Amino acid sequence: MRIQPRTEIIQVWQALARHTYANGVWEWGGAEGQDSLSDAEQLLCLMYPAQQLDGLRITRPDRTAPDVGKALDVFGDRATIPTKLISVLLEYLRTYRAADGSPTFSAPEHLDAPEHLDAPEHLDAPEHLDAALPVTDAQRTLDVSPSYSVSLSLALSALSFVRVFRRESKEVGEIAEELEILAQARLTAAMVGLLRSFVIEVFDVDSPEAQKLCAMVNQAQLPYGAVAAGLQNALSEVRAGLRDLTIGSGRGIHLANPKVLFSCGWTWGVTADAPEVDVAPPWDRQEQPAGIAAGSPHPYFTRLACAGIADLTSEQTRVSGLLEDEQQRIAAALQLRLELARSYWGTLAMYDRGRWPVEDQPWRLPTGESGDHVTLWVIRLAGSALEAQPHPLKTERRFTALLRDFASRTRVPDRLDDPDAPPPVYRQHHLDLPGSDTAGPALRWPIELGPSLMKAALTSAATTSSGDDRESLLALAETIWDRLAAKRRFSNGLWRSLSAAGSDQPSWSTTEQIVECLVVMAEVAATRPPVSELLTSLARDLLHEATHTLDRVLLDPRSGGTGAPTDTAALGLLLARARDALEDEPGLTLTLAQDVLRDLHRLRPPPDR
Incomplete structure (x- = not known):
């Protein structure tokens, strides 16, 4: 590979350390501001590679690589670096708690109230017709599922980090113990939050939603009744699995009726009708706030939730013994939902033996929403479904072609010289947050496609058994890297925000996504290529x-x-x-x-x- 992931990660680390610790204390916030999600992403830029790649580990000072120690030397010597990071992790965990000590997962700096065509009730002057309403205090405190997912990864990294370092140093006993307690509490609360953000949406087979769903998968132009019956049959195992849910939202949904179709996955936050989850001590006193999210799953939030749950249920987590018995029970419930959601979206995306529905772009949801920003997340869920089960080489090659076609559709190779008309893959998109208008103006969530498409290409390159496809996917990832770096990368290695391109503050969201891609690149480089x-x-x-x-x-x-x-x-x-x-x-x-x-x-x- 032309991009050297280890070198790039160390450059990010050095720039991050000098930016955030220039005055001897950790400074939070970046281009997106400061909230539970942005601050977690800032920490994960350091913690995630340190836990995933052996050559970057910093928990054992005598084994810390010299270039790693040099990159982080603003924290002190190799023995001091882990101690400083434990203090920073503890500061984060203390900050994002309610008055009763319950962890909080709001991300107000990511919420956006778009311009409204109708004037607010208290403003009837014509000049206010296009005014955007401010996000209300009630909305600013809403927990969101992206923060749940990221918190799973951060809490697991913190627990693994502190447990290894405690065996190396006896000087951090009290703060390490507090860190473990708070990290376990945040981990449990995030798991419960994801249980309450999972939704099953049921619609009558003759409803407009069912008709849109069937139209999306009907690539053979069959009669509607045949498509509906075929889809019900293809989803029979998912339907049966959903009936077995025992805790969290999604229980008691009547799916046995043959005259209904359904959708399942995660939405943007806790749903309005989500029941509380019974949790054993010591976490039974944690508040489980009521939600307002509409019960309609979205592939974007589903994919984010799946990523966090994958860390939670990984072999590394299991071997390290990071989960307590009660957490293992909740993790099993999340694992079941992950498998069912992955199977559901994979079945839709690759339905039938002819043309795949996901090849008919853009993807259209039963809600009517469509676009490249929807298509990419359905593609990524389809890729996850393929990784989870054996499949022939021709299916791998077809999926590689799908990624290349999407890259062509969204103009990946195009330059970013025209700020008024950037290629779709490098443009900011927004997702509506249905149900958010019950506490104020209707809100949106900002997303971008470039880093996610790069990670999709790298993940497929790591798992493909075709050498040609591997090289093709790596070339696609490097093209995206080049285009993003040309406009979005600071000279020190940190990355700018898409929505605040003129800001001199780094975007921790973008930088963390790039770091994730670099970790996957490193894993690809360490994996033997497919044999010709x-x-x-x-x-x-x-x-x-x-x-x-x-x-x-x-x-x-x-x-x-x-x-x-x-x-x-x-x-x-x-x-x-x-x-x-x-x-x-x-x-x-x-x-x-x-x-x-x-x-x-x-x-x-x-x-x-």
């Missing part, structure tokens, strides 16, 4: 020839077989090594076989004349 069948065939043929040639040399009394036993023995060992490498490293086998043939040519006697 052609290269394996060539290596096998050359190995056979080298083996046969060595046997002939050893049989010929005129050769070096009698005069140079050491040489021929060494060549035999090289061939054995080449034979062992054939399946995983055919290029090495080919090179070693060539070396053996070259040396055998020197040992063989000249031909008779």
